[in-house]
Amino acid sequence: MDEKQHLYLVDGSAYIFRAYHRLPPLTNPAGTPVGAVYGYTTMLWKLAEDLHKADGPTHLAVILDKAGTSFRNDLYDQYKANRPPPPEDLVPQFPLIRDATRAFSLACIEEDALEADDLIASYARAATLRGWDVTIVSSDKDLMQLVGKCGTGGGCVDMLDTMKNLRIDVPEVVEKFGVPPEKVGDVLALMGDSVDNVPGIRGIGPKTATKLIQEHGDLESALAAAPSMKPGKLRESLIEQADMARLSRVLVQLKEDCALPIPIEDFALGQIPREPLAAFLEEHGFTSLLRRLDDGKGSPGPKTQLNPAKPENQAAAPASPQGGNRQPLPSWPAPDLSAYACVQSMSELQQWIARAFAARVVAVDTETSALDAMRADLVGVSLALGPNDACYIPLGHGGSDMFAEKPVQVDRAEALAALKPLLESDAVLKVGQNIKYDLNILARHGIMVAPIDDTMVMSFCLDAGRGEVGVAGHGMDELSERHLLHATMKFKDLCGTGKKAISFAEVPLADATRYAAEDADVTWRLHRLFQPRLVEEGGMRVYQKVDRPLVPVVAMMERNGIKVDRERLAGLSSEFATQIARLEGVIHEAAGMAFTIGSPKQLGEVLFDKLGYKGGKKGKTGQYSTDQSVLEGLAAQGAEVATLVLEWRQLSKLKSTYTDALQAAINPDTGRVHTSYSLVGAQTGRLSSNEPNLQNIPIRTEIGRQIRDAFVAEPGNVLLAADYSQIELRLAAHMADVPALKEAFAAGEDIHARTAMEMFGTVDRDTRGRAKTINFAILYGISRWGLGGRLGVSADEAQAMIDRYFERFPGIQRYIHETLESVRECGYSETLFGRKTWFPRIGSKNQAERQGSERAAINAPIQGTSADIIKRAMARMMPALAEAGLGHVKMLLQVHDELVFELPEGDVAAARPVIERVMATAAEPAVKLTVPLGVEIGTGLSWGAAH
DNA sequence: GAGGTCACG
DNA sequence: GACGTACGTGACCTCT
Incomplete structure (x- = not known):
């Protein structure tokens, strides 16, 4: 008849504490912290994947601790008394653990006055008596007492530590405690447990406890043997604290005869239904899991940051010209430059690192000898853990003047080796202002910083377009003054300008500390302000889904060169x-x-x-x-x-x-x-490239084109250029819902020729060229004078063409009207992915200014959506290539609708379809376009030849 | 530092 | 009646 039944008992409460401390402080679209919930969800997912495997679960239940006291408190009022309250951002996650369990349609058991351990022990006993095998999913040492227990029915107990992916059976317990599972309670009684406040015997730790039980067999024998032991502290402790040990023995004893609230048969697993799991994953932005659910494939995917999945339909915030300051400033003390520490010894550094691990969020800034991240030398690192809680770690000061005394500094290699685990830890979020720069500097020292947040990019997702005309508006000095009402120290004042400028390495440590630590402090504060604003104002989606994942990708492209x-x-x-x-x-x-x-x-x-x-x-x-x-x-x-x-x-x-x-x-x-890309350079969300600008290399004239031929691949390699074809017109067709244009794109027609046919009833070189001009005019916000000037016709004639265009392509006029209405009302435009661009001058009394804003507002959603799409393609590109065994392919350049790669000639055939697919599907699944995205790919020994 | 010009999408 | 006429960038040059 039946195959062997196998009950998995998941120790949920213990798990989430571990998950909390091991994962970065993620938040869901609503702003609730969900890092631990995410860890818990992936753990359940893994267990569910084992469902059909030989040793996998046939039955499963999650056991949770319920707040309150248990029978152990009646025995010992100090039991669990000195346990600190759970961290503030873990508390709201407890109820979500139940939601997650229910989402998997799994049983969830919790009982007043009973601890999870006792319920687990009782269920384990009931199951083994029935001949079932039991796996306890936990790494709790108390539960190790149960390992190897076999019921009369033939079932046995083992444990599974999902975090370490480790099966725990009798040998593993013996390895850990030096004694078999049935003696573990005796060892625990002697050593005590500081977390649960089980007293044990003071002065006896795991080593001594194990030794005593190994020698004497059990607790009572050890206590009985005490008087005959050699005189000393151990003998006295055993005699004096024998009662405490006996009490401890009872406290650690698991209760195996609890009433079972739900019979074990009810834990039977079937196929896990799609709902309500999908809804849960979507609500909390666990999109990588959601994707796997829809793919129906179970292999663990990449760990993704969380993405909101809800469209933002909240009421628009009133437009404020500067953005930001609507909320009151938190009650922080003003930045105090004298409060910052200068770290000059390894022991001090170790303390900062330990505190950063505990804080789980750390603002980081690097100071260097120059501005070029690919050439500059690292001069120091600053960290901030809270307002005025910041330090500077000088690493490369002095040295240019061989007669001057070098300041006391920790050894750079030693310091970086100590910082590396912190900067690379999944559990600690690193926050930077333009952290792409620091990523590159540190990558050159072998440190791959992750996970990250970038206050500059966050500011951009909140306030693009809001600053004064022509001002980037997302630099630290400006952000500090705008949001913190604090004027930062200026780099110029430290290092001067022009020929008299000195390197940061020559700045005296006291000044360098004030400057560098202040930057980290300000960054930390800005992060605190922007995080909730992104949630409230609906910028989180585009930040988490598009821009943040792009930061390390762009950094890598810059390093590739x-x-x-x-x-x-x-x-x-x-x-x-x-x-x-x-x-x-x-x-x-x-x-x-x-x-x-x-x-x-x-x-x-x-x-x-x-x-x-x-x-x-x-x-x-x-x-x-x-x-x-x-x-x-x-x-x-x-x-x-x-x-x-x-x-x-x-x-x-x-x-x-x-x-x-x-x-x-x-x-x-x-x-x-190596160019440098700015992620906040263009108001629409495009990247910009500078020093040098590699996004405006000539191509339109034959003589200029020769310059592209100087961009070449390494020997044995080729360059591959992949372009989106007419992406902005395609997006306009989708967003304005223009049937004729959508049909033409679906059919793969020449879109300008189609336009010429619609407009003029005939296609030749002349009409196609005019149609092309008109198409672009539409994208840029049309005016009769502008179009007339371009086409060399009168404004009246141009107006007639515009009218005809609107008539042939219904939807365009409506799109323009609705876009402008919405921008006038809300103050911003939005892309399909929710990126906002603000237009503070849309209501200007100055006609030229106002009309300029209107044209920009018509263009921004289209240009911005195109930018969002290629950014998503970039973020997904390397994982997709790696999955195809093409992880060595290098992504080098982005030119708005084009990506350039370098790869061995022999890999072109394999890489081409991957690149094509990633680019063509980059809008999915967030946005379902009603036009296909066309991608054209060419290869050659030079960039010119690849087109 | 501003203005003019021109390279790109 | 005049305004000034396509969207988004960055680099280089001259001149103040």
């Missing part, structure tokens, strides 16, 4: 130089005088005053405009000089910005060019 062919660039530079010199001569001759061609002012005067060409002045500065369109106009009039100047400008631009600058940007250590 890309190889450029220096000789090729140098060749182009000298070619360009020759041409420029030749053109200069010709231009000066044509002008009849020598002048600075690169000066728009001088050029304007030469063209319009001296040579007498017709052209308008421009506004405020009273200066002639000489930009490309003006010069092209002159050239069309037959002005030879204009043509020459255009050519000169192109070559000067290419030489100074690219062929010269890129050679200088090659890192001497790596031989590659």
